[in-house]
Amino acid sequence: MATSCTEYHFREIEPHWQAYWEANRSFRAELTPGKPKYYVLDMFPYPSGAGLHIGHPEGYTATDILARYQRAKGRNVLHPIGWDAFGLPAEQHAVKTGTHPATNTQANIANFRRQIKALGFSYDWDREIDTTDPRYFRWTQWIFLQLFQRGLAYVDERPVWWCPELRTVLANEEVVDGKSEVGGFPVERRNLRQWVLRITAYAERLLADLKDVDWPDSTKRMQEAWIGRSEGAELLFALPGRPEPLKVFTTRPDTLFGCTYMVLAPEHPLVDALTVPAQRAAVEAYRRAAAAKSDLERTDLAKGKSGVFTGACAVNPINGREVPIWIADYVLLGYGTGAIMAVPAHDDRDHEFAVQYGLPVIPVIAPESGEAKLPYTGAGHLVNSPGYDGLPWEDAKRRITAELAARGVAKATVNYKLRDWLFSRQRYWGEPFPIVWVSEADYARVRAAGIGPLPESPVTYVQDGVRQCALPLPAAALPLELPPVQSYLPSGNGESPLAQLPAWLEIWFNPQTGAALPAAQPCPTEGLWVRARRETNTMPQWAGSCWYYLRFLDPANPEAFASRAALDYWGSPDLYVGGAEHAVLHLLYARFWHKVLFDLGLVPEAEPFRRLFHQGIILGEDGEKMSKSRGNVVNPDTIIQSHGTDTLRLYLMFLGPLEAMKPWNPRGIEGVHRFLQKVWRECLGPDGAVAAKLSPDAAEDPALTRLLHETIRKVGDDIEALRFNTAISQMMIFANALQKAPAARTGSVRAFLQLLAPFAPHLGEELWARLGGTGSVMAAPWPAYDPALLTASEVKLVFQVNGKHRGEQLVPVGTGQEEAVALARGHAKVAPHLEGKELRRVIYVPGKILNLVVG
């Protein structure tokens, strides 16, 4: 079965074993009830035109080692791969070339597949998925409908980047320095109709359930910060001469006596009504300036605050005092209520603003001791707050909230930074929404006919003064595929290219069957048909990656996104490895969808990823991030050609801790390559036959046997903890010892090859076969170590005098303290340091250290 090379010809060996695995479907995962499973998942790649980046094989090698190790440990391993293939670059390519984005996407996938196969990963290729395949996105659409029916999707106007010159919506990454990336044209914020998912309904659970997952603490903290829970109160400030009060959110109701002015976000709906005629021009100018600002300009202005007085006042509910209302862009419409009560004595930003505009500063919190330097944001007790003076601030917070609540002008609330998720794009290359828009009257007819399920309250949108209602396609009509278009250019009015297809867009729609006919044709008379306009938005790239780990369980199922049996058996990934750049968005979105599916009883567990690990970034040789412009990009193909896949895999793992950010060093590759060549030479003679010093019953040095068992233990422990660099060190130590040994048992070397095989699987298979191993090395059960062999009869005891290392000696295990002290006194290097001194204390750690404190 092995090749017949006499030397380590990786160019022959690696393709040979890859063909063997493929022909035998060696990595196929079968649902086997009763057999323990292990599901190890990579973050699937976006198949970019640039091909595989060296960061991909880093994470993929790590999971591949785990997958192969767990198979050897007897687990039924699911290790799949697929393509997250919707996305902006493919669309841009289509716009440029006029070819369908699918064509380019499929070419890129073919290239990625070739590259990944050349790396010898043990993926179950029968489970390959592609998010752009209608058989896949049918279920993405189906899950969206579940959200829609539960009232978790709605339509709203949201600001997006709009480029008047290009007549298109731009993504954040397409806007550079306030200009379009293509052409450098000016861009502006413009409100467009968008689908939004109600992720905020899950904020509390997304936060609370973080305690149940084995994730890096830093990632958990980032998610916590992103969700941004804060407890406080909503307070109502009366507006003289107006019926409705001004509502603000504050985390510090205790500082209410220190409120000397109010600030509204420039976009706040009350600004127009509140502005007095004399201030109108100034307010208008300020609002225009704020609206035109790019994010970058706003950031630049972070150093100085700016704002304008509206001329109006509000009444502080605690003391009836009137305070002026300003507008300023340091207050955001999207957080809280878009309005704040400013307490310049105890808030940095308010203080800066007050100083700039000469507004009064009244301290109301005093520290327990010493003088407070304003702004003072620490703990303390209340002052200048009649009726509350002397109270600790936390007590005052509760009391003031309660007392104002009793008067109906306050409500204790919890606020989140988390916003609802903008879930639509005005693009072609994404999943079409399985939604059509109908009139209110037609919606009522459909509802009356009992067709559904429909959301409890209809999702509506007012277009040109007419209310439209969103009607779902029936599940049986899925997938809704992308229609062919003439041009991938946006429509120019803010809608996707799909809006340019009148025959597809304007239809007669049968809500029962999902059937559609162009509206230009006569309306069918049989059954219920309504006049409809299709949704032209498409879903964002996140949609497909929110649930792909579930499709891997049962990728070809036409009846469900996965069968109940598959879900119950495979569950969710036991280990998920990917970059930390997804610490918030992808991982939060996927958790949200998973919890919705869990609530629907469709998945067995409440969290999708029990154990998560982030691989670190590999920097270029120059220590900078790899990028085309810097010219420091490493292509895996090059290394595979020059040194082979096994060397590349081993090197990626030897570079340093998996989670660390580390620079690429081409010279280091030689080191691991030499190691593999050494292993080859120790196994095989120059003629390619088994090396002369190996035999089944060789007189092997017990020290070598012990080292083998130590190596078995350490490599196993390190793999489980994803410490691959130290596992490789240990294998190098064994190989060095093997080289020096005059003889070794073939069985010992075969056991060693089993340890090496997950890291360097091609060489592992080749040498295993040539040393008489039966079948594939990966089918052999993982070697066990003998604990008895690991307990040595003698240990090295280190002698210290006053904490300084002075000597060492081999002593039998179980040597007592008195005996150890006697040995130290008799030690030629130690004795001089004890001479003429009084022994004051003895610290003895058996088998490790004897510290004699003298004086």
Add this chain to the structure above:
RNA sequence: GCCCGGGUGGUGGAAUGGCAGACACGAAGGUCUUAGAAGCCUUUGCCGCAAGGUGUGCAGGUUCGAGUCCUGUCCCGGGCACCA
């Protein structure tokens, strides 16, 4: 500014509070060879001929003992960006 990482030889890195520098890379010397490559042997933190001293960004502290724990500080990297 805030949050999170991290500072250990010429380099990547190793080290449950117990011998700092495992394992590699690089370098130097040697061996083999007609010669080279590969391999093999030796050396390789710094100072010192040596004995020995010294050493984990810096300054303190806890401890019999600190790279590791604590306090302060400097530097580097990453993330967030006025969140009331």
